[in-house]
Amino acid sequence: MVKIAQISCGTEYSGVQKEIERAAATFGAEIVIPETDLDYIDEAYQKFGFTAASSGIRLMVARAMSIVEGKSEADAVFIATCFRCAEGALLRNELRRFIQQNTHLPVVTYSFTERTKADELFIRMEALSTIVARKSLLAREKQEGLTLGIDSGSTTTKVVLMENNKIIGTGWLPTTDVIENANVGIKSAMENTEYRLEDVDGIGVTGYGRLTIGKYLKADLIQEELSVNSKGAVYLADHQKGEATVLDIGGMDNKVITVNDGIPDNFTMGGICAGASGRFLEITARRLGVDISELGPLALKGNYKNALLNSYCIVFGIQDLVTSLAAGGSKEDVAAAACFSVAEQVYEQQLQEIDVREPLIQVGGTSLINGLVDAVSTVLGGINVIVPEHSQYIGAVGGALIVSGLGSRE
Amino acid sequence: MKIAIFPPNSLILADLVERRGHEALVLQKEIRKKVTDAEIDSPPLNITEEEPIKGLKYAAIEVPSGVRGRMAIFGPLIEEAEAAIIMEDAPFGFGCIGCARTNELCMFNLRKRNIPVLELTYPTTREETMDVVNKINTFLDSLEDKNG
Numbered sequence: 001m002v003k004i005a006q007i008s009c010g011t012e013y014s015g016v017q018k019e020i021e022r023a024a025a026t027f028g029a030e031i032v033i034p035e036t037d038l039d040y041i042d043e044a045y046q047k048f049g050f051t052a053a054s055s056g057i058r059l060m061v062a063r064a065m066s067i068v069e070g071k072s073e074a075d076a077v078f079i080a081t082c083f084r085c086a087e088g089a090l091l092r093n094e095l096r097r098f099i100q101q102n103t104h105l106p107v108v109t110y111s112f113t114e115r116t117k118a119d120e121l122f123i124r125m126e127a128l129s130t131i132v133a134r135k136s137l138l139a140r141e142k143q144e145g146l147t148l149g150i151d152s153g154s155t156t157t158k159v160v161l162m163e164n165n166k167i168i169g170t171g172w173l174p175t176t177d178v179i180e181n182a183n184v185g186i187k188s189a190m191e192n193t194e195y196r197l198e199d200v201d202g203i204g205v206t207g208y209g210r211l212t213i214g215k216y217l218k219a220d221l222i223q224e225e226l227s228v229n230s231k232g233a234v235y236l237a238d239h240q241k242g243e244a245t246v247l248d249i250g251g252m253d254n255k256v257i258t259v260n261d262g263i264p265d266n267f268t269m270g271g272i273c274a275g276a277s278g279r280f281l282e283i284t285a286r287r288l289g290v291d292i293s294e295l296g297p298l299a300l301k302g303n304y305k306n307a308l309l310n311s312y313c314i315v316f317g318i319q320d321l322v323t324s325l326a327a328g329g330s331k332e333d334v335a336a337a338a339c340f341s342v343a344e345q346v347y348e349q350q351l352q353e354i355d356v357r358e359p360l361i362q363v364g365g366t367s368l369i370n371g372l373v374d375a376v377s378t379v380l381g382g383i384n385v386i387v388p389e390h391s392q393y394i395g396a397v398g399g400a401l402i403v404s405g406l407g408s409r410e
Numbered sequence: 411m412k413i414a415i416f417p418p419n420s421l422i423l424a425d426l427v428e429r430r431g432h433e434a435l436v437l438q439k440e441i442r443k444k445v446t447d448a449e450i451d452s453p454p455l456n457i458t459e460e461e462p463i464k465g466l467k468y469a470a471i472e473v474p475s476g477v478r479g480r481m482a483i484f485g486p487l488i489e490e491a492e493a494a495i496i497m498e499d500a501p502f503g504f505g506c507i508g509c510a511r512t513n514e515l516c517m518f519n520l521r522k523r524n525i526p527v528l529e530l531t532y533p534t535t536r537e538e539t540m541d542v543v544n545k546i547n548t549f550l551d552s553l554e555d556k557n558g
Contacts, residue, residue, distance in 0.1 A: 010476025
């Protein structure tokens with residue numbers, strides 16, 4: 001059983017401890033609390049050097065130190081503090097860094113409220129568990145045989161048919177009915193090939209609809225997006241060795257994953273504020289009267305500084321957009337400002353919680369909006385952003401690639 | 411009299427209060443009410459989403475859920491108290507609720523209740539310890555006198 005060490009403050013009194021344990025247990029993991037005693041708390045706290053007012057936070061320091069010094073055993077680490085606690089937020093990040101610099105354990109951080117439920121933690125716990133328990137599968141660098149990958153996302157469904165390390169068919173359509181969309185996507189991916197569904201050696205599914213589709217198709221691999229997407233990203237970018245950061249600005253949530261030799265070792269996932277999502281760009285395009293595919297080129301012609309768009313909320317963001325247009329702002333400037341606003345918020349809310357390693361591989365449907373890719377690079381100080389070919393299919397490609405390591409389908 | 415103690419889970423303070431014939435308003439008694447499952451070995455696990463919501467009576471929504479969850483349990487004790495003993499700068503072993511912001515709010519709420527409050531700093535020497543115990547006993551006895 002995968003042991004996930006919990007380093008946290010406030011989970012019991014917020015009423016979320018049971019939810020954390022339930023989420024871990026769902027994916028075959030067990031929450032363990034690193035061992036400390038009273039003397040060790042003071043010793044560890046002095047050694048770490050961060051003067052914290054809350055004793056709960058000091059206890060977190062001691063528990064992190066206990067892992068780093070090998071006094072407690074763990075396969076992965078989950079660090080959590082109350083949402084809106086400044087001291088907790090500071091320590092959450094510093095302890096994450098401390099553990100990553102001194103161990104090889106995957107770490108995920110989270111800030112919770114009393115509303116946090118096990119469902120919200122599932123993907124994080126599943127990814128932590130996968131990274132530990134299925135490392136050999138994630139190390140696969142080459143697709144073999146004939147495999148199908150399906151990514152049932154919140155906005156679009158993507159399907160990829162791969163044969164001997166090549167993409168031979170694709171399908172991409174908006175998500176409305178997950179099973180029906182998957183069927184249409186599969187049909188589209190198989191259209192120009194001589195194969196039928198019965199011929200495939202393996203089916204790998206990921207995305208929000210993975211459990212429903214996985215059950216329906218009797219998939220050989222049903223896997224959360226964090227590990228599958230990172231695998232697909234490094235594969236498509238031909239960057240399977242060394243370090244990289246994968247950024248996926250999705251329709252409903254955003255994922256930032258750091259990888260080392262193709263295996264994820266840290267990730268953050270956000271999704272509280274829709275102003276930082278692909279959905280905001282979709283609505284922006286609609287309001288500007290252009291197709292989403294035209295938004296990127298339009299943004300590249302504009303200057304984001306000429307329109308003020310920086311709301312966390314999708315409703316207020318659109319209000320700002322309407323105001324900018326009413327004040328005589330050009331469509332190009334507003335499109336650029338919308339892209340910059342999303343990039344800036346992804347930076348503020350998520351990239352701050354991770355140590356970005358170059359190159360940054362931007363993937364997902366939003367990576368096709370070149371204005372957004374440009375804005376991400378600008379916000380990060382002009383770093384190299386790679387958008388691989390087929391970047392919108394990474395989840396499906398990751399699924400097809402990983403499942404090819406599981407052997408032939410019966 | 412009902413005496414609120416701070417830290418509210420200090421066994422030493424609770425014992426001193428009980429020895430002088432008063433009732434100590436301690437955290438453990440409140441937590442015990444929430445123990446519904448004999449298999450759960452850490453009582454605070456029985457706190458649910460309801461507590462941070464009840465805690466809105468003491469702290470606004472922008473205050474972290476951990477503070478509000480704690481206040482849902484300590485808040486009523488503070489309201490019930492007829493006198494209070496506050497020990498500042500106490501180490502973990504003496505009693506601790508884990509959160510500095512909750513400490514600040516609890517102590518403030520006790521002070522503004524206009525009840526007799528004895529404020530002490532955690533002793534570090536034998537002499538200071540004896541002095542603190544004497545102060546606590548004198549305070550508790552004076553309450554008894556006032557009470558008639």
